[in-house]
Amino acid sequence: MINTEILYKFKHAGLASTQLGVRHLPRKGGQATGAKPTVILRALRExxxxxxxxxxxxL
Incomplete structure (x- = not known):
């Protein structure tokens, strides 16, 4: 959500943004949860x- 907030505020402030590449490291433990419907619904609600x-x- 942080990226969405930053882009929204940049746009409404008349600022520009640039994307930079990042290096992703392999997961050391746990499981990904981003594709679960409950996680997606919570993100949309926020x-x-x-x-x-x-x-x-x-206003």
């Missing part, structure tokens, strides 16, 4: 709440 807060602050 995004909606953040968008609502930003919209409300602009």
């Amino acid at each position: 995004l909606s709440f953040s968008a609502w807060k930003w919209y409300r602050c602009k």
